[in-house]
Amino acid sequence: MTFSDHYFDIDRLDRLSRKETFVHRLDPRVKTIATMLFLITVISFPKYEVAALVPFFLFPVLMLTLGDIPAGFIAGKILLVSPFAILIGLFNPFLDTRIVAVVAGLPVSAGILSFLSILLKFVLTISAALLLIATTSFPGVCHALRQLGFPAIFVSQLLLLYRYLFVLLEEAMRIVRARDMRSSGARGAGVRVFVRLVGVLFLRAVDRAERIYHAMLSRGFQGDLPTLRPSRVTAVDLAFLAATIAFLAGFRFSQVAEGIGRSAQELLR
Amino acid sequence: MHMADALLSPAVGTTLWAGTAAVTSYASKKLKREIDDRTIPLMGVLGAFIFAAQMINFTIPGTGSSGHLGGGMILAIILGPHAAILVIASVLTVQALFFADGGLLALGCNIWNLGFYPCYLVYPLLYKPLVGNSQKPGRILVASLVSAVTALQLGAFSVVLETLLSGKSELPFGAFLLLMQPIHLAIGIIEGLVTAGIINYVRSARPELLETMAALRPLDASISLKKIMATFIVLAVITGGALSWFASTHPDGLEWSIEKVTGKGELPEQENGIAPVLKGIQEKTAFLPDYGFKPAGNDAKEGEAPPVWPGIEAGTSVAGLIGAVIVLGMIVLIGMGIRSFRRGCT
Amino acid sequence: MSHHIIEFRDVCFRYPDGTEALKGISFRITHGESVGVVGANGSGKSTLIRHMNGCLLPTSGTVNIGDFPLTVKTRRELRRKVGIVFQDPDDQLFMPTVFDDVAFGPLNLGMDEACVREKVRGALDVVHCLDLQDKPPHRLSLGQKSAVAIASVMAMDPDILAMDEPAANLDPRSRRSLIAFLKTFKHSKMIASHDLDLILDVCERCIVIGDGRVVADGPSAELLSNRTMLEENSLELPLSLQGR
Structure with a gap:
């Protein structure tokens, strides 16, 4: 793998x-x-x-x-x-x-x-x-999309996707590394192992989403990601x-x- | 397979963008009204998850080649159609920007091909009825397989249609289908197996999780499918109509381009006093040697090229070629100039 | 007697999968106090912290913030009085830049632009991270992330700051600077950790939790030198008291 x-x-x-x-x-x-x-x-x-x-x-x-x-x-x-x-x-x-x-x-x-x-x-x-x-910057593109009339909810989750892309990729790399250390050669590269691995990654992602949600709530989240970015043309x-x-x-x-x-x-x- | 900008015509590209815009804004409206707040971080993180999962390759059994997760079906199953299509659109947007997968104009096509079908056709019409209320791994496997294969076949078929309607490729319909559908059958089977595997794993590891997530989302909307389709058709007709009207005022295709390239009435001058150097070039690069303007006696190549395409004037086409090379050289020089100027500054 | 900020009264909590995490927890915290919560893994520290602003609501018992009980109805309003810094700063920093992240709370409170900028500047200044404000969170070191996470909560002006394992995964130097910061930081706070040296350094009061119950509650210096009690709860003497 x-x-x-x-x-x-x-x-x-x-x-x-x-x-x-x-x-x-x-x-x-x-x-x-x-x-x-x-x-x-x-x-x-x-x-x-x-x-x-x-x-x-x-x-x-x-x-x-x-x-x-x-x-x-x-x-x-x-x-x-x-x-x-x-x-x-x-x-x-x-x-x-x-x-x-x-x-x-x-x-x-x-x-x-x-x-x-x-x-x-x-x-x-x-x-x-x-x-x-x-x-x-990608957030810059997202804000541009928002200002150009893309739906707020789409832009919000796009921003979150980008933010957690880096975090989850790190996590995936750690899982793959741990797997590779314990499997030699082709073993461990098949679909079966892949499914388990991605399953674990999925469960962690869901838990993380829950924790992020709590962190957001703690700071007054009401369904929107507001920003102060008065970008003027x-x-x-x-x-x-x-x-x-x-x-x-x-x-x-x-x-x-x-x-x-x-x-x-x-x-x- | 991602549709690519270079194969698209503006009419097809914008029509599919309009369709995608209609579907995603419908989904956003639906979500805004009925969703639980906590779905927003869940959507973002699951989008990132699809990426992370795609970064991991696995070996496809029996072939040795490597595959990765597409993710459309699994998102539809877990998040429901409205949230899923937005996440798929996001994943494709990031891919279009960072990996240059497809491109930004083709993004409309790709969201349609890889998002609309799994979310709004396959999930409500196939997956849900097939799975029913059953929790059995076997049932989930069958439903996932059928769904993923169908979704990918529809997607691949759309790529074929979009390419053909754009008219940039010469591939005939049948051959293109034969090229695309079997590959996507294989990809679909893998996708189905992986999707079922993950769903079943999650079900066994954390049985309550999928139910909790199902409770978060609005009722699945197989009913409102009509509305979406109607909006799309209206939009498609409007944009398609407007664009083809616009396009019809400019005749498309080879004739048009050549007509544009040539421009009339300059031929005689060129024939009169061509410098020996250029004459040499022209002899070697003569377009359509059988065409009447060629200097008499220079008919060595006359028989080689069949007289299929009248109407091309050699001098001007050569001008195009030479011009292209010069322009390219100029652009490279400009680029290098700016670069060294910047280096000098810093 | 000074008014309490937060009061747990016989709080019990059971997770949906049946795990009983809290089995009758009671304590109260008053203004200006600095309280450590210690206990082994799985003793209920994180669950307790999550009760402080209604992320979780007790299965039985009550949590009072000021004079008001925390319920589904009141939690949105009361939440801002308790700032929680969660264990993994990556979960806390969900916005694209440090500035956006710290501004998230104040913006949700409906402050105007000048006010928000003021708050962000102030909060980042407290944790010495002003120069990071344009950075995206994934470019920060873990120590910086922790500091910014604290700033993002402080920007909301909470009455009390609650932290879950603030020093977990920090390298020794970052941990040292965090401790130094927390010591100078005169604000009501509650810190859940099994870094007993940190608690000893920062908190004058300590609550020991074992198996979902309060085992001991008293001055840190006294509790954290009680070897028998600590070892009964899978803890050990802080390194600084082990006399090596």
Whole structure:
């Protein structure tokens, strides 16, 4: 029985999200909205679009560098992420073999174009999500969701989930370690043991929830998790949002990459 | 299997987001009115528990490959549908943000696929009737197995539908189904076994616990299912309708993209005075060699590519390619510039 | 005679699984007192602490806070008079940052923003943790967590502070600084622990519990040097009195 590396990533992202940079200081609501707009814009490109997607890398690159996030870490996560989209996209070149171009003597099929398009969209969307959380603390995102109209009860338990994620992961690691010390090799890695182990973890979790509830009651809990976080949207935030929208609209509706390419051709000529 | 942003079209993504928003806000309203306060910390901690349990891998019998708990069914059984769907939504949100599982647009699909089915279809319509009032481990095992398998099959089927409706993948319906459903049958069986195992373990270790938790929650709402479905359908029709109207004003697909990429009337100029360097590039990278603009006599590759796709103009497509490379280079330079500037500052 | 803050009168409690944890406990605590509750594992210390603000209600007998009995109806109101610091600070610190956590109580009491900030600042200052206020609880050391947990309760201005094993799992240095803090902390308090040295240092009065009953109640110095009585209750002399 092994313990997934994902745990350490949560911890790393959590640490990164508490840095103090220009990007980190932006209002979480503004960042969340900007990210969602970015995603919708990227996804809205048609199936075979490749070149026009490239300029959109500017957004994650700016977030990454201005937010002082290590590029290698994000790149590593993108590579390791469950490759469902790529797996499905990989079929395209084999199924859509209409040749639409010949590059360097090699025929390019429509399927390759649509696969490349999926690949670019995949990297863009994944990095945008990761960079949102790497530059915004998770509680910040939760408060943003609350202010954007998500139900209070959803946000409350989301905050609690995040808080106890770290506690329960520690607990799970302790249980797994204790198990591993007493089982050699494959023994102890099966479903049967797993069930017992998770059962124990479950009972402890329920007891903990009860204790937390008492602690909450002792401090006047009435069904809500109030916070003093008068996050006000500043002029800088609005400027950021406006710039993002302008950037997205500009790159969506004009062929930047192609224009530059054509100018380059002209120059060379 | 998590649905992914890159495979989605905006119409499908937003429609499923609307459906998910409707279901989760319905669940929140229901909970707010009828829930015991103590369920809120319980929900949060059980969400964290699902994570902790997912972090532990186990070996799937007979295969040697490793599996982990999904958790949708077990949450529905323990917390009831309303609370469970919120916890599942939270777990998926954290996964989308921290593990980049799927993505934020696909989150709507994923909450629907992995939350709605187990909570609002399978739990009230299958699990509850199958288990009845029985406490017998065998009965729980059968009910959990059937429920988990059904929930996962529905989820996998939805992934197939969502992908096909989005139109980014070329996989035909049948092949996609054959790819998805059997894998999820296997995953469902494992999930069912593990779910039953945990429920039975808890029942034997602390018999009173599940009853106490059942008492905390509002009455299970198989009746109000109609309401949810109705809301979802209305929302889906509205958003779907609006979006497809919007989309229909822009013809989609290959034609459109190529039309956009090319732009008309520039071809003659390019034909006139292309620099020798570029000419070389163009010969190697000529799109659709059979198309009429190619310089005469340069027909070495004419026979290689079948004339399937008229309407692409080579010069401009090459421009796109070159432009993409240049833009990428510029972005990398900007990034490196900012980085070294920041380093210099600190 | 000064008015009592809290009074247990023949309190019995049985858990749903049938375990009888308390079998007729009686005592009263007055203003400014510092009382230790000692006893072996499973003697009923934690159960007793949980009765102090209505987390648990007695199966029979009464708990009075001031002049009012603690019941289902009154507990919401009376709860704020007794601040409980639970054993595992992770259970106590449920909010995303230290500041949010300490502010939770005052916000629930309906204070305005300036007032809440004032309370948080004051409470964190008492435990010397002002510089931690923006940290998330999972980045704190156990000692810091314990200190913040105390602050989060103190921010509600309780009449009495009740603690369940405040020094459990603390390393010697954190434990030392906790003891130093509790000694200077002039507030009515009740501390359940089997760290007898801590009780001896901090509390002038001590209640010994065995098998759900009060075995002895008196000055700490006297009770905690009674080797026979302590050993009968699975305890031993505080290290500082063992004369090694």
